[in-house]
Amino acid sequence: MTETFYDVMRRQGITRRSFLKFCSLTAAAMGLSPAYAAKIADAMENKPRIPVLWLHGLECTCCSESFIRSAHPLAKDVILSMISLDYDDTIMAAAGHQAEAIIEETIEKYDGNFILACEGNPGLEQENTGGMSCIIAGKPYTEQLRYAAKHAKAIISWGSCASWGCVQAASPNPTGATPIHKVPDLGNAPIIKVPGCPPIAEVMTAVITYMLTFERLPSLDRQGRPKMFYSQRIHDKCYRRGHFDAGQFVEKWDDEGARKGYCLYKMGCKGPTTYNACSTIRWNGGLSFPIQAGHPCIGCSEDGFWDKGGFYNRLSGINQFGVEENADKVGIGAATVVGGAIAAHAAISALKRSQNKGDQA
Amino acid sequence: MSTKTKNEQSVYVYEVPIRLWHWINALAITVLAITGYLIGSPLSSLSGEAYEHFLMGYIRFAHFAAGYVFVIGFIGRIYWAFVGNSHAKQIFLPPIFSGKFWSEVWHEMKWYLFIAKEPKKYVGHNPMAIIFMHVMLVWGTFFMIFTGLALYGEGAGFDSWQYSWFSSWIIPLFGQSQDVHTFHHLGMWVILIFVMMHVYVAFREDIMSRQTLISTMISGWRTFKDNRKD
Numbered sequence: 201m202t203e204t205f206y207d208v209m210r211r212q213g214i215t216r217r218s219f220l221k222f223c224s225l226t227a228a229a230m231g232l233s234p235a236y237a238a239k240i241a242d243a244m245e246n247k248p249r250i251p252v253l254w255l256h257g258l259e260c261t262c263c264s265e266s267f268i269r270s271a272h273p274l275a276k277d278v279i280l281s282m283i284s285l286d287y288d289d290t291i292m293a294a295a296g297h298q299a300e301a302i303i304e305e306t307i308e309k310y311d312g313n314f315i316l317a318c319e320g321n322p323g324l325e326q327e328n329t330g331g332m333s334c335i336i337a338g339k340p341y342t343e344q345l346r347y348a349a350k351h352a353k354a355i356i357s358w359g360s361c362a363s364w365g366c367v368q369a370a371s372p373n374p375t376g377a378t379p380i381h382k383v384p385d386l387g388n389a390p391i392i393k394v395p396g397c398p399p400i401a402e403v404m405t406a407v408i409t410y411m412l413t414f415e416r417l418p419s420l421d422r423q424g425r426p427k428m429f430y431s432q433r434i435h436d437k438c439y440r441r442g443h444f445d446a447g448q449f450v451e452k453w454d455d456e457g458a459r460k461g462y463c464l465y466k467m468g469c470k471g472p473t474t475y476n477a478c479s480t481i482r483w484n485g486g487l488s489f490p491i492q493a494g495h496p497c498i499g500c501s502e503d504g505f506w507d508k509g510g511f512y513n514r515l516s517g518i519n520q521f522g523v524e525e526n527a528d529k530v531g532i533g534a535a536t537v538v539g540g541a542i543a544a545h546a547a548i549s550a551l552k553r554s555q556n557k558g559d560q561a
Numbered sequence: 562m563s564t565k566t567k568n569e570q571s572v573y574v575y576e577v578p579i580r581l582w583h584w585i586n587a588l589a590i591t592v593l594a595i596t597g598y599l600i601g602s603p604l605s606s607l608s609g610e611a612y613e614h615f616l617m618g619y620i621r622f623a624h625f626a627a628g629y630v631f632v633i634g635f636i637g638r639i640y641w642a643f644v645g646n647s648h649a650k651q652i653f654l655p656p657i658f659s660g661k662f663w664s665e666v667w668h669e670m671k672w673y674l675f676i677a678k679e680p681k682k683y684v685g686h687n688p689m690a691i692i693f694m695h696v697m698l699v700w701g702t703f704f705m706i707f708t709g710l711a712l713y714g715e716g717a718g719f720d721s722w723q724y725s726w727f728s729s730w731i732i733p734l735f736g737q738s739q740d741v742h743t744f745h746h747l748g749m750w751v752i753l754i755f756v757m758m759h760v761y762v763a764f765r766e767d768i769m770s771r772q773t774l775i776s777t778m779i780s781g782w783r784t785f786k787d788n789r790k791d
């Protein structure tokens with residue numbers, strides 16, 4: 201008999217009651233009606249478990265941390281049993297040759313049917329300059345990634361590293377860290393981006409659960425992110441939005457506004473430009489999220505968030521002019537130059553005109 | 562400047578819709594620039610309860626309302642370029658393949674650099690103004706409208722027409738939403754610099770060139786200050 205997710209969970213000691221709770225929570229997180237909880241449970245019980253190969257490239261492992269620290273013990277157990285079975289070099293029991301053999305085994309057994317979960321990204325500079333970074337089992341990570349990707353059914357880019365590049369890709373990007381979808385020669389498996397640094401644990405499980413239940417990829421937006429979690433900005437559902445509309449802002453750390461929970465826009469909050477589910481699903485089992493803790497959103501799920509100037513500045517940094525500037529500084533600078541030129545031109549014009557008048561007289 | 566006895570002749574240049582658009586547009590840009598700046602750098606925080614105020618809301622509302630006036634006005638202006646008189650097309654289609662046009666641009670440049678003693682006479686815009694308006698105003702307006710509607714679509718949501726027509730491809734084109742904000746913001750400075758130069762040149766030419774400018778945009782009639790040819 202083929203193994204199901206449910207079998208695995210039971211084996212891990214998860215009660216049926218907890219299992220059903222997980223199903224309804226996941227249905228709710230995906231924005232589905234409660235009726236879908238039963239559908240999810242049914243899929244978990246009857247459909248063969250989707251094998252997952254979880255590879256780690258250049259990364260900080262915060263995606264895995266997000267998983268295993270999830271305050272909801274239930275979600276944690278479920279996730280672990282969902283993914284730790286095949287290959288995840290951080291949390292699996294096997295090590296060394298034994299561990300690498302698992303990759304081979306999974307690819308042989310489930311060729312074209314497993315999900316390749318990528319945490320982190322490869323450094324392509326080693327191909328370009330012969331430098332060395334991220335060597336796994338004696339081979340560059342890029343090779344392992346390409347090999348597995350060509351046999352996978354779908355690729356999930358976990359987190360901002362795999363989705364966008366993240367901190368290791370920050371200028372000048374010495375290792376040539378490259379997000380998964382931009383790695384050349386990777387085969388044709390569809391790529392789902394689940395950005396965030398890290399992504400929310402519930403979002404991660406929901407994506408896998410969705411694929412199991414509905415036997416298709418979740419619908420993606422133009423940038424390859426599941427629409428159900430990335431179609432709204434933090435700002436659209438932020439509970440401090442009332443203060444934004446009213447014009448009540450934290451002006452500096454620890455001021456009266458900060459104590460009253462005013463909007464963090466002036467402290468550089470990137471909520472208005474960040475697509476993620478933090479303000480709805482929140483973190484640590486719905487306990488809180490950065491803005492609720494009094495800190496502005498830094499836009500961790502957006503492309504390039506690491507290279508846009510200070511996290512605490514409202515206007516982005518523009519580096520093209522050699523020094524760190526923002527749109528207003530550039531604009532005021534240019535307007536001053538033009539204003540000066542106009543004044544000078546006006547003065548010369550007036551002078552010429554009075555000279556010409558003199559000629560005519 | 563040799564004509565002592567002025568023999569003035571007038572031509573009807575700017576039809577009513579053009580003049581109307583010009584002044585409505587000027588007003589819309591003023592409102593857009595002030596409210597836009599305040600969206601980027603909001604006023605000092607208000608105290609009291611949130612439900613007592615809606616300041617940022619009103620500022621954004623004024624920006625969006627003026628934004629739509631700006632958009633609809635521009636659509637009307639494009640329509641008029643098709644049905645209006647020949648001057649209505651000028652800023653949209655600079656005759657860049659005409660040698661005469663470029664030699665006149667050159668002459669106009671020399672006039673501004675105080676090399677040429679006298680500008681030529683033009684019924685419509687002078688050639689340098691055409692280039693300047695085409696690049697900074699026409700393209701600047703397109704840019705502000707496209708980036709503005711892309712930002713608007715983000716707030717309006719995935720199922721809005723603004724989102725599907727604009728945000729859906731403009732946001733990824735720039736990279737992400739924050740970049741669109743930055744470029745929309747820089748675009749404001751391009752438009753403001755255009756306004757500074759435009760206002761200066763309009764006054765200067767009104768005084769120093771051989772035709773009226775400011776009164777022309779009010780009455781529609783261009784009056785020449787001398788009756789020599791060219």
Ligand code: HEM
Pocket residue numbers: 472515590593594596597598600601621624625627628629631632705706708709710712713714742743745746748749750752
């Ligand atoms: C001359 C034309 C315009 C100027 C000078 C202008 C200026 C600005 C500026 C400076 C900002 C702040 C950007 C930032 O730092 O985040 C802004 C934001 C914005 N503008 Fe415009 N804008 C213009 C036209 C438009 C148009 C036509 C629309 C479309 C309706 C529009 C919609 C928006 C939206 C939706 C925002 C973001 C508001 C927010 O984040 O709350 N703008 N504009």
Ligand code: SF4
Pocket residue numbers: 434435436438439440441442444462463464465469470471472491496497
């Ligand atoms: S705190 Fe940030 S996300 Fe929340 S309303 Fe203010 S700007 Fe928007």
Ligand code: SF4
Pocket residue numbers: 396397434474476478489490491496497498499500501
């Ligand atoms: S609030 Fe913003 S910075 Fe914080 S985790 Fe969510 S998306 Fe990332």
